[in-house]
Each structure stands twice: as C-alpha cells, then as structure tokens.
Amino acid sequence: MVPQIKTFEEYKEQYELSVNDPEAFWGNIAENFEWKKKWNSVLEWNFSAPDIKWFNGGKLNITENCLDRHQAARKNQTAIIWEPNDANDAARHITYGELFLYVQQFANVLLAQDVKKGDRVCIYLPMIPEAAVAMLACARIGAIHSVVFAGFSAQSLADRINDASCKLLITADSMMRGEKKIDLKKIADDAMLTTPGINKCIVFNHKSSPVQMKPERDLWLHELLSKVNSTHTAEVMESEDPLFILYTSGSTGKPKGVLHTTAGYMVYSAYTFKNVFQYKDQDVFCCTADVGWVTGHTYIVYGPLLNGAVTLMFEGIPTYPDPGRFWNIIEKHKVNIFYTAPTAIRSLQLYGLQPVKGKDLSSLKVLGSVGEPINEEAWQWYHKNIGNGNCPIVDTWWQTETGGILISPLAHITPLKPAFATLPLPGIQPVLVDQKGNEITGNGVEGNLCIKFPWPGIARSLYGNHERFRTTYFSTYQNKYFTGDGCKRDEDGYYRITGRVDDVINVSGHRIGTGEVEDAIDEHNCVIESAVVAYPHEVKGQALYAFVICDRDIHNKEAVYLQIKNHVAKVIGPFARPDKIQIVKALPKTRSGKIMRRILRKIAEGDITNLGDISTLLDPAVVDAIVAGAAGLNEKNS
Numbered sequence: 001m002v003p004q005i006k007t008f009e010e011y012k013e014q015y016e017l018s019v020n021d022p023e024a025f026w027g028n029i030a031e032n033f034e035w036k037k038k039w040n041s042v043l044e045w046n047f048s049a050p051d052i053k054w055f056n057g058g059k060l061n062i063t064e065n066c067l068d069r070h071q072a073a074r075k076n077q078t079a080i081i082w083e084p085n086d087a088n089d090a091a092r093h094i095t096y097g098e099l100f101l102y103v104q105q106f107a108n109v110l111l112a113q114d115v116k117k118g119d120r121v122c123i124y125l126p127m128i129p130e131a132a133v134a135m136l137a138c139a140r141i142g143a144i145h146s147v148v149f150a151g152f153s154a155q156s157l158a159d160r161i162n163d164a165s166c167k168l169l170i171t172a173d174s175m176m177r178g179e180k181k182i183d184l185k186k187i188a189d190d191a192m193l194t195t196p197g198i199n200k201c202i203v204f205n206h207k208s209s210p211v212q213m214k215p216e217r218d219l220w221l222h223e224l225l226s227k228v229n230s231t232h233t234a235e236v237m238e239s240e241d242p243l244f245i246l247y248t249s250g251s252t253g254k255p256k257g258v259l260h261t262t263a264g265y266m267v268y269s270a271y272t273f274k275n276v277f278q279y280k281d282q283d284v285f286c287c288t289a290d291v292g293w294v295t296g297h298t299y300i301v302y303g304p305l306l307n308g309a310v311t312l313m314f315e316g317i318p319t320y321p322d323p324g325r326f327w328n329i330i331e332k333h334k335v336n337i338f339y340t341a342p343t344a345i346r347s348l349q350l351y352g353l354q355p356v357k358g359k360d361l362s363s364l365k366v367l368g369s370v371g372e373p374i375n376e377e378a379w380q381w382y383h384k385n386i387g388n389g390n391c392p393i394v395d396t397w398w399q400t401e402t403g404g405i406l407i408s409p410l411a412h413i414t415p416l417k418p419a420f421a422t423l424p425l426p427g428i429q430p431v432l433v434d435q436k437g438n439e440i441t442g443n444g445v446e447g448n449l450c451i452k453f454p455w456p457g458i459a460r461s462l463y464g465n466h467e468r469f470r471t472t473y474f475s476t477y478q479n480k481y482f483t484g485d486g487c488k489r490d491e492d493g494y495y496r497i498t499g500r501v502d503d504v505i506n507v508s509g510h511r512i513g514t515g516e517v518e519d520a521i522d523e524h525n526c527v528i529e530s531a532v533v534a535y536p537h538e539v540k541g542q543a544l545y546a547f548v549i550c551d552r553d554i555h556n557k558e559a560v561y562l563q564i565k566n567h568v569a570k571v572i573g574p575f576a577r578p579d580k581i582q583i584v585k586a587l588p589k590t591r592s593g594k595i596m597r598r599i600l601r602k603i604a605e606g607d608i609t610n611l612g613d614i615s616t617l618l619d620p621a622v623v624d625a626i627v628a629g630a631a632g633l634n635e636k637n638s
C-alpha cells in the first residue's frame with residue numbers, strides 16, 4: 001500500500017525529507033510495489049544530457065501491480081465503472097477479476113498478431129473500458145502504447161502513427177459524442193492510406209455501425225478474443241523500459257511524442273493519486289478527462305488501478321442529454337471524488353443552478369481541477385454549488401511531460417486559496433527564474449516556472465528525437481527543467497500558475513501549438529501566410545485568433561473564414577478550429593522578419609490603447625490597418 005500523508009505537519013516533514021534525501025524518500029515509496037528484482041540505484045541523473053534513470057536495474061511489470069496483485073483481496077470489487085454516452089444505456093461494472101482476465105486475453109491477441117516487446121501500438125478508441133484494456137494489454141507484453149485522442153483527424157492520426165512507426169492500430173467502428181456520430185473506423189481507414197508501417201488493425205465492435213474491413217489487415221476484436229488463451233504471464237520489464245508515448249503540442253514544429261518509462265511513472269502516478277485526492281478504500285473516483293490525454297492515462301487508468309481503486313469512465317459530454325449530466329452521474333454512481341476541467345465548470349455555470357437542483361451530491365468528498373488556470377469565479381461556483389461548501393478543490397498543476405501532478409493541495413490537508421495550485425508535492429522542487437535565467441528567491445514574486453530536481457514521473461525523452469527533448473526542456477535554463485509556464489509565488493509561498501509563456505495555447509484545456517494551426521491554415525489555397533494568437537474566452541479560457549494574408553482580394557470574406565476553419569478541423573481536429581479570423585494585407589514584422597506576436601495578441605484581446613514599442617517594425621503602418629480591420633470584424637466571425 002502506497003503511504004498516505006494524513007496531516008499538514010506530516011506533509012511538511014515529508015517534503016523536507018524528499019528534498020534532503022530524495023533517494024531515501026522515493027526508495028521507501030517504491031518498496032510498496034511488486035518487483036521481480038529490486039533496483040540497484042534509486043536515482044541517476046543529469047539534466048544537461050539529459051539522462052534520467054529511476055530505480056535502475058529493477059525489473060517489474062506495471063500490470064502485475066495494477067491487476068495480479070489485487071486478485072487476492074479485490075477479485076470481486078469493481079475496478080472500472082463505465083457510464084455510456086446515452087444515459088438510457090446500461091452502465092458497465094468491471095471487477096478486478098474480470099479486468100485481469102480481459103487484459104490477459106487481449107495481451108494474447110496482440111501476441112498472436114506478432115506484436116513484440118518494444119513494438120509501438122496505436123490506440124484510437126472512444127472512452128470505453130476497451131481503451132484501458134488495450135493500454136494494459138500493451139504494457140503486459142511490453143509493447144509501447146501510443147493513444148491518440150479520438151477527436152483527432154485522419155491526418156493527425158497518420159502523423160502520430162508514422163512518427164512512432166506503430167505496427168498495429170486498435171480502433172472501433174464508431175462512437176457517439178452527445179448526438180454526434182463519429183465514424184472512427186472510416187477516419188482510421190483514411191489515416192491508414194498513408195501509414196505503410198501498419199500491418200494490422202484490430203476493430204472493436206462498439207455500435208455495430210457498418211464498416212469496411214480490408215481483408216488480411218482488419219480484424220474484429222471479438223473474433224480474435226474467441227481464439228486465445230485466457231492466461232498470460234506478464235513480460236519482465238526493466239525499470240527504464242518505455243511504457244508509453246503520448247503526443248503533445250509545443251511552440252514550434254510538429255507534435256512531440258513524449259516518452260514515459262515504466263517504474264518511475266508507476267511509482268509517481270500511484271503516489272500522487274493516493275495523496276492528492278486522499279483516496280480511501282472503496283471510494284468512487286471519477287475523472288472526466290479523455291484517455292487520449294495524459295490526465296486519462298494517469299488518473300483514469302494507472303493511478304487508480306495501481307491503488308486498487310474504483311475508477312469511473314464517462315463516454316459522453318457534460319451537456320448531453322442535458323447540462324445536468326455530470327451531476328446525474330455523481331448521484332447515480334455515488335461518486336466521492338470528482339476531477340474535471342475549468343472549461344467544463346465554466347460552460348455548466350452558464351446554465352445556472354437549475355440542472356444542479358434536486359441532485360443528491362452528498363457522496364462528494366473531494367473536487368479536482370486540471371488542465372488550465374481556474375478563475376476565482378469558477379472556483380467559488382464549483383466549491384459552493386457542487387461541493388456544498390465542504391469539499392476541498394484540488395487545483396492540480398502538471399503537464400504531459402511531468403507524468404503526474406506536481407503542484408497541488410492535498411485534499412482536506414493543505415489550506416486552500418481559490419485559484420492557487422498552492423504547494424509542491426513531496427519530491428518537487430519548483431523555482432522561478434527571470435528572463436536571464438537567474439533564480440528569483442523569496443516570496444511575492446513572479447517568473448518562469450522551472451523544476452530543479454528530477455521526480456520519478458518526469459518524461460525521459462521525445463520519441464526518436466532526444467536532442468529535441470534536450471533543447472525544448474533543458475537548454476533554456478541550465479540544469480533546470482523548463483515548464484513553459486509563468487507563475488507567481490505569493491507572500492505565503494503559494495504558487496499560482498498564470499499560463500503559458502511560449503506559443504502554446506490552451507483552448508478548453510486542449511494544448512495547441514500556434515505553429516500547427518498556422519501550418520494548417522497556410523495549406524488553404526488562397527492563404528499566403530498566417531499568424532495565430534490567443535485571446536481570453538469566457539468558457540474556453542483561451543480561444544484562437546488567426547491573422548491571415550491572402551493572395552487575392554476576397555469579396556466574400558465570411559465564406560473564406562468558414563473554409564479556413566473547416567480546413568483546420570479537417571487537418572488537426574475540430575477542437576483546433578480558430579474562433580476568429582481576420583484577413584490582413586500584412587503582418588507586423590521586425591526588420592529581421594520576425595512576426596511581433598505581442599502586438600497581435602494585444603489586438604486580439606481588444607487592448608489597443610497601449611501596443612507598446614512598435615518602432616522596431618519594418619512598417620509600423622501595418623499595425624493601424626490591422627487595428628482598423630479588427631474593429632470591423634463580426635462578433636461571430638464565421
């Protein structure tokens with residue numbers, strides 16, 4: 001059993017210990033898992049290479065820790081509750097015994113398709129238990145899973161498959177998101193036109209939608225399952241063997257395949273789950289994220305299962321069939337811990353209190369928030385109306401690259417402050433640095449957030465591009481991991497994340513690189529160049545504003561705006577559609593040709609009274625023209 005901190009005093013003691021003797025601290029926690037062989041050293045590291053090894057020399061399989069280990073005590077206990085998109089369909093309850101069996105069978109299915117240790121498998125599935133089963137089956141045989149969020153387009157899916165040279169794809173016939181049907185297999189078929197490495201595609205029959213099955217390549221999961229053995233002995237993995245790749249966006253270039261390895265990720269996900277949420281045996285934990293993002297990996301699948309928890313997976317959306325859906329789920333399944341994103345809270349806030357009225361939310365003990373800064377108004381609404389004023393909100397700050405939560409209150413333990421992620425977890429040493437890289441000490445300060453010491457969940461590389469890993473995270477500030485976030489530390493030493501300081505935009509908690517959207521826009525046949533910036537949005541947190549130069553005079557601007565938006569949705573996915581587009585004659589560039597995004601951001605925000613110094617621009621008159629154009633844009637702009 002992973003140790004659980006009980007008091008604020010204990011938190012402070014553990015924090016001290018974790019900084020003074022990190023090896024003793026993490027070694028002690030790691031003792032609580034099943035190892036085939038103990039590690040030789042707890043930590044070997046150097047941030048300049050970078051080269052980070054946790055529990056080196058150890059041997060284990062993470063799925064034995066998620067499944068085999070719980071069979072004696074929890075065989076008949078629910079592991080996964082699945083709530084379907086359609087509220088009238090039956091929920092599924094899968095016990096630890098059933099999950100263990102399913103994962104072993106699925107592992108044998110993968111082996112029968114010649115998937116071997118170290119091979120990459122792409123998972124493109126709805127929010128259904130099979131997504132977790134597929135991930136665990138990969139981990140069981142030592143294959144590296146790469147889950148792609150089912151909202152991504154065929155092209156984005158193909159790019160990710162090719163970047164990781166996946167040899168097998170797991171998908172489903174179709175899925176429903178609210179009333180919208182998404183033909184996943186059709187999207188996968190389109191993607192597979194350009195993925196020469198994929199030999200086999202396993203299809204789960206989710207909705208019995210008609211699909212085209214390509215002979216030899218496409219196989220039904222249920223047919224494969226009927227042919228395999230139901231026992232499988234887990235592959236023995238080294239601590240530092242890769243567990244999964246998960247793509248995320250950066251400021252520039254194509255998405256990065258963040259690589260996590262086995263033992264450190266296991267220890268960190270289990271420890272943070274149990275401590276941040278203060279999970280108690282039999283609590284029902286509900287995280288509304290998608291397994292296509294890191295939150296789903298760590299806090300729907302691995303963190304809960306490692307702790308023998310009950311984890312609830314929800315297939316649908318917060319507003320279907322009505323905006324009371326989340327609250328119905330809490331009532332129906334007696335959810336004790338509810339973890340969601342600020343954007344969902346803000347969107348539900350708009351419907352007022354009617355959808356909450358009469359719902360029995362008394363099972364709730366802890367509320368969580370993740371993915372973007374939570375504004376104080378949303379925090380108060382969530383706290384008062386959902387948590388009845390007595391559930392702490394754990395505002396958890398972390399990233400795909402960090403594997404698990406780094407800065408957050410411990411529920412019922414850390415004194416809260418609305419809109420603050422509060423204090424670092426044991427083992428996490430945050431520092432604020434100024435533009436020159438100097439550490440900013442003391443309290444009541446603001447700077448760029450770095451972490452100066454490794455923790456077990458930190459990513460080890462970017463798949464196939466270690467040099468990019470180094471330059472992205474470890475070269476801006478010497479000997480520090482740079483998060484890309486700005487941060488304040490207040491008088492009490494509490495941390496408040498202020499948002500990205502690079503060109504990454506956080507739209508409804510989805511991390512989007514401006515470069516990716518610009519590349520997609522530039523593919524449109526009348527676009528010469530574009531620049532995308534963020535502006536604040538009431539519900540989404542941030543929204544995308546694209547400034548576009550066309551190669552001709554456009555008479556029907558609205559039609560072009562719509563075409564561009566649809567094109568971005570097609571190339572990346574619907575969540576990356578720009579909200580506003582403005583056609584401009586030129587972009588504000590410096591003499592060296594660099595776009596001054598600072599100015600565009602101000603214009604997008606409607607803050608044109610002080611645009612700052614524009615004297616370094618090649619042609620300052622460009623700015624007046626853009627400001628005039630922005631004033632004439634339609635409210636809806638589509």
Ligand code: PRX
Nearest residue numbers: 370371372373395396397398399400497511
């Ligand atoms: O800007 C921070 C924001 O989300 C970024 C990481 O995005 P991603 O890798 O997609 O992971 C999201 C889920 C962990 C961060 O760099 N972010 C995440 N959580 C918070 C946050 N910003 C403020 N407060 C948070 N609690």
